[in-house]
Amino acid sequence: MGNQKKTRVKEQYFIPLEVKEETIITKEFEDAPRMWSKIGNRKVRTILVPATREQYEAYMRPEWKEDKRQQRLAEKRMKQEEDKTLQGWDTPVSYEQLRETGYGFLGATEQDSLEEIVEKEELLEALRRELAQLEELDRTILEMFSRGISEAAIGQEVGLSQKGVNKRKHRLLAALRERLEAYR
Structure with a gap:
C-alpha cells in the first residue's frame, strides 16, 4: 500500500471555435469533427481546439x-412581470409613469407648476443640443446603453473593448452632467 504511486490524469481543455463560411481553419483542424456547442447563450457549429487551462479560462471568462x-x-424581468410596480435601472419608463409613482416629480399640489414644466422643457432642449454635438460613436454608445444593452455588446457593435466603452460612457456622462449643471 505504501509503495503505490498516485497517478494524476491531466484534464484536457478545449475552446469551441465557431465554424462559419468565412472561418479560416488551419490544415491540422480541417478534418476535425464538427459538433454543436453552446457559446454564450446560443448553440453553434464548432470544432474543439485543444488549449491549456489558462487559455481556456481566459477565453471563456467573458462568455461566462x-x-x-x-x-x-432574465430573472429580474421575470420578477418585474410578477410585480409590475418593481422598476429597475434598465426598465424604460415614461414621464407619466414616473409622475404616477411619485419619484420626486410631484409638487405640493400633486401637479407641476408652469415654472417647473418650463424648466424641464429647457433642460430637455439643452440635453438634445448637447447630444447633437456629440460624435456619432458617442451618440451610438449612449443610445445603446439607454436601451439596456451591455457594454460588451456595445463594444462589439462599435469596435471597442468593453473597458473602452465603459470609460467612454463614464466620460460622456460626466461631461453632460457638467454642461447641464445650470439646469439643476
Missing part, C-alpha cells in the same frame, strides 16, 4: 460573465 449577466437580467 455575459451568460451570468443575461441570466440575472
Whole structure:
C-alpha cells in the first residue's frame, strides 16, 4: 500500500471555435469533427481546439460573465412581470409613469407648476443640443446603453473593448452632467 504511486490524469481543455463560411481553419483542424456547442447563450457549429487551462479560462471568462449577466437580467424581468410596480435601472419608463409613482416629480399640489414644466422643457432642449454635438460613436454608445444593452455588446457593435466603452460612457456622462449643471 505504501509503495503505490498516485497517478494524476491531466484534464484536457478545449475552446469551441465557431465554424462559419468565412472561418479560416488551419490544415491540422480541417478534418476535425464538427459538433454543436453552446457559446454564450446560443448553440453553434464548432470544432474543439485543444488549449491549456489558462487559455481556456481566459477565453471563456467573458462568455461566462455575459451568460451570468443575461441570466440575472432574465430573472429580474421575470420578477418585474410578477410585480409590475418593481422598476429597475434598465426598465424604460415614461414621464407619466414616473409622475404616477411619485419619484420626486410631484409638487405640493400633486401637479407641476408652469415654472417647473418650463424648466424641464429647457433642460430637455439643452440635453438634445448637447447630444447633437456629440460624435456619432458617442451618440451610438449612449443610445445603446439607454436601451439596456451591455457594454460588451456595445463594444462589439462599435469596435471597442468593453473597458473602452465603459470609460467612454463614464466620460460622456460626466461631461453632460457638467454642461447641464445650470439646469439643476
